[in-house]
Amino acid sequence: MKANEENNQQTPPDEVQATSEPVKDEPAAESANNSTDSTDSTNSADSTAATDETDTIDIVKTDVSAETARRNQEASARQAKVRSERKRPQGKDPQEMTPAELRAELTNKNDDYVFKMHKLFVEAGYTEADADQKIDEFLPEIIAGQRTGKPAAQLYGAPTVKVDHIIHAPAKPIEIKYWMRSVDWSMLYFVILAAVFGVMGFFTKANAANNTSSGFLTLVTMSLSFGFLLTWFTDGMAESQAAKKAGRKPKRPLWRTILLSVVAVFVVMALISMISVILPGLNVVLPAIVYLLMAAAVYGLRYLFRRHYHIKGNTMF
Structure with missing residues (x-):
């Protein structure tokens, strides 16, 4: 008993404290290392996820732009086709058609325009035959404009304006050779x-x-x-x-x-x-x-x- 007490008394207290401290610090260091590793792995995972998300957005934007460009190109092609079909002559050449054929091809708007012109000519003193003959001179031009989407009112203005211009048209100068x-x-x-x-x-x-x-x-x-x-x-x-x-x-x-x-x-x-x-x-x-x-x-x-x-x-x- 006395020997054991002497041994305990001879051991310095600093040595006992020094030998006990490392035992306490090892778990803390391991936890710190584990925390750092987990943080790095988390940051790496977040970075990888962000990069993948950015790449996905860029791919989606590229696909949308390509699809938009394709649709615009198709729309332009359709419009060009419509315009070409409007400009394309339909049927016989108006200059080669008879007045009866030209009148049969008139739309409702143009037919009403021609009717008003005929009425105005008759009121101005023209006979029925003279009025028809005068209108027949403009039918090829009316039909040509009609086929391109231009009604007679857009070509000549109001019927009163056109008839007045015809009746009071200045005489063309005659060239004396x-x-x-x-x-x-x-x-x-x-x-x-x-x-x-x-x-x-x-x-x-x-x-x-x-x-x-x-x-x-x-x-x-x-x-x-x-x-x-x-x-x-x-x-x-x-x-x-x-x-x-x-x-x-x-x-x-x-x-x-x-x-x-x-x-x-x-x-x-x-x-x-x-x-x-x-x-x-x-x-x-x-x-x-x-x-x-x-x-x-x-x-x-x-x-x-x-x-x-x-x-x-x-x-x-």
Whole structure:
């Protein structure tokens, strides 16, 4: 008993405390390590789950975008097809269809539009036949617009506006061609020269038969030559004046026009002299009264010619 007590007394208290402390710290360290490992594994799992979720969202967005693009492309293709079908001509060409076929193809709106036009034409003084004929001129255009989805009201406006425009449409300017003006001037020269030859015939009866300068062939040659030459000269003068007003260079200078006209007059006079010498039998001198009658007849013919081709002005009478 005493020995055991001595042994207990000899053992220092610090050593006993030191040997007991490690035993107490080992469970705490193990728990700390276990806590750290569990935290890392948890964070790793969370990170992996977040990455998978992000990838899934991106894939879904990509699929949605691709599906949207595909649907838009299909919608555009359908719209293009509809537009092409609307523009595509249906049936016969309206220009080759008869008025009856055109009227049979009218829609209800266009048929009502045509009915109102017909009524307005009749109220304006047109006969039933004239009103139908006037409307028939526009039916091909109405049908062509109808096939592309444009009714007549969209093409022309209200029926009253279209009918008023037709009735009071300004007259189109008529182009007076070069040959028309040349023939007009030639007939005028014929009238003047024939009247002069006729008057001269009353005062030169003795030498009239030998005066080939007043023969019929001379009359015709001078009238045609001077008629076409005067037309060419007046056109050149008008072009020079227009160029001067516009401040540009004329196509043919004025001096050249005058010079060529003088040369042309000498050529015509030489031609008349040759006719008198070479063809005296054809260049007969007619009686004075015949020249006067021809002058009157050609003047009446010229009046009808000018009226037919709507030639006005630019002549002496």
